[in-house]
Amino acid sequence: MISTQDEIAQDEIAIVGAGIIGLAVAFHLQREGRNVRLVERGGVAEGASYGNAGAFAFSDVLPLASPGMLRKAPKWLLDPLGPLSIPPGYLPSIAPWLIRFWRASLPDRYRASIAAQCELMRLSSRSMENMVTRAGLTEHVRRDGNLQLYESDAEFRASLPGWEAREQEGIPFEHVRGPCLAELQPGLSTRFIIGSFTPHWQTVSDPYRFALALFDTVMAQGARIVRGDVAAVTPAEGGVALRLSDGTSSRASAAVIATGAWSRSLAEPLGDAIPLETERGYNTTLPPGAFELHRQLTFGGHGFVITPLSTGIRVGGAVELGGLKRPPNFARSEIMLKKAAAFLPGLKTEGGKQWMGFRPSLPDTLPVIGTSKASNRIVYAFGHGHSGLTQSAATAQLVTDLLAGRPSEISLDPFRPDRF
Ligand SMILES: Cc1cc2nc3c(=O)[nH]c(=O)nc-3n(C[C@H](O)[C@H](O)[C@H](O)COP(=O)(O)OP(=O)(O)OC[C@H]3O[C@@H](n4cnc5c(N)ncnc54)[C@H](O)[C@@H]3O)c2cc1C
The missing domain is CATH 3.50.50.60 (FAD/NAD(P)-binding domain)
Structure with a gap:
């Protein structure tokens, strides 16, 4: 080729x-x-x-460098297989990036990043629609939104400033409970009591x-x-x-x-x-039929998503600030898969293919x-x-x-x- x-x-x-x-x-x-x-x-x-989660996440306008992330980070960092990790040996190399990350989360800069991200995402939505149509890619796009899930009222309440910021930008969403939640994704564990549905979120058949x-x-x-x-x-x-x-x-x-x-x-x-640093991300792609997934699900409190693809069910996310050279630690893929099985009872976890990818990331x-x-x-x-x-x-x-x-x-x- x-x-x-x-x-x-x-x-x-x-x-x-x-x-x-x-x-x-x-x-x-x-x-x-x-x-x-x-x-x-x-x-x-x-x-x-190659192996990302396949989302056109046009409403994902909140910078990672946020006051909310700084609140969660210490707890996440304590768990070596948690949603956010830094191999101790890489800490000196990434320290300058982390300082910039912290600065980017200060209120003025955070607001400026949201404004810039909103502009870029609005353009992304229009531009992607054009590219998908003109390049003949329509059949690759699913338009069934994303469902973000919460295990407690406290977790949901902590997410509200982010939803308010999205509301100010005119991003449509709906908070759902009970039967509405069950209808959006049947078979979900009852530990999830609230969901936030963003209808304009799209996913692709398979990013590769x-x-x-x-x-x-x-x-x-x-x-x-x-x-x-x-x-x-x-x-x-x-x-x-x-x-x-x-x-x-x-x-x-x-x-x-x-x-x-x-x-x-x-x-x-x-x-x-x-x-520029890399946020290494991990996942497992299960064979088609592993679960009847109605749309992409986000488990924000656990730092991963589950995506329905034409090639299977992809379970993954996580951020490992570990540079470009270290070998992958697939225990991360395994831990997310284990959690996914608890969140979606009935998920068939056999026959998965693990992957690690390098997100190219700037501190803001x-x-x-x-x-x-x-x-x-x-x-x-x-x-x-x-x-x-x-x-x-x-x-x-x-x-x-x-x-x-x-x-x-x-x-x-x-x-x-x-x-x-
Ligand atoms: C787990 C995970 C989930 C993700 N989920 C999503 C998602 O749902 N939605 C979303 O929008 N994004 C997602 N992303 C992020 C997304 O995958 C990346 O932002 C995007 O793929 C970056 O594309 P790129 O073309 O810049 O980089 P890459 O796809 O990495 O391409 C860079 C290319 O440059 C080549 N290259 C590098 N150096 C040289 C050189 N010196 N000479 C020649 N070639 C070179 C490499 O071989 C590579 O092919 C996810 C990422 C990960 C890891």
Whole structure:
């Protein structure tokens, strides 16, 4: 599928990274009549875009760096297999990121992050609808909302400020109890007494299949793909130069860096010190038929979701701030699966496939979308954390505007690479 040692023609825009962000960027640039070439060192969409929870979480506008999260964090951190964990050996490396995370949760910054996230999510919803229709992906999208579940009135009450913030932004939702709750998801454990239903939340059939379908579309429209591990992207006369780790190099008219959690080392030599870290996430995908799931369920108090996919039932989430190098600890997948079996009595837990993925995360929960310090022909599109699938089409639209040199529909200021 991927050719090697192929020269990049100079009128092409090189997109480094063929995850969901790179693929969406390719699609949008092609719609402007631009020639694109993807440069990918692994398989298409085999990074974080492979095994995520598959949600278009347009109403998920609350930054992770929040007063609520800081309240929960100490308890979660005490449990080494809890929803949030930091391997002790990684603490010194991640300390500067954690300090920025704490600063981002202060009231003024928290409110500013919500406002920026709302703008981006509104654009994401419109942009995704367009991309899904135009790229022929409609059959991959489920439109049955999300149900967030609570075990106690106290837990529900603690969530109310977040719902008030969503209400102010005009996001529709409904709190449900009793028969209404049971109707939204039959077979749920009675320990869950309240639910919050967000109807506009969507999920995809399977995030990998969705990304591959988008890849097929961009290839059918004339994109090219090269296998290569990009070591550096630098400004060059009339465009940019790409140096690969095998020593070869090539030129392009411009480049988009969409390398997810691995983007830091490409941005740094361009003068942009971006505090990108990874939030490692885990899951298990059970075979189809493991449970009759009516829609995606969120267990916020336990930090995981259960998603109905065409390929099975995916149980997972969690955040492990452990960097890019440590081996996965699949005890995390197992603990979430065990809880899922208690929350959905009757869930068949056999035959699951475990996965770990690297969310690319900035401390303020906002992505980086902007030009590099070294050249406005090198554009960054990474750092989408928990929302990269959701925000892929909007990011691609904004990147396309940047490369066309025209103003974008929303302000790019909150996403500037030099905001830290
Ligand atoms: C458990 C989990 C659940 C999630 N659930 C959701 C969800 O429900 N909804 C949602 O919106 N988001 C979700 N996310 C987040 C989402 O998966 C990511 O934000 C998104 O996939 C990031 O896409 P990306 O294209 O930036 O990165 P990736 O998909 O990681 O792609 C980056 C690509 O760049 C390539 N690459 C890296 N360095 C180089 C280099 N030097 N040269 C060439 N190629 C390179 C990599 O091989 C990779 O293919 C979840 C993430 C996890 C881990």
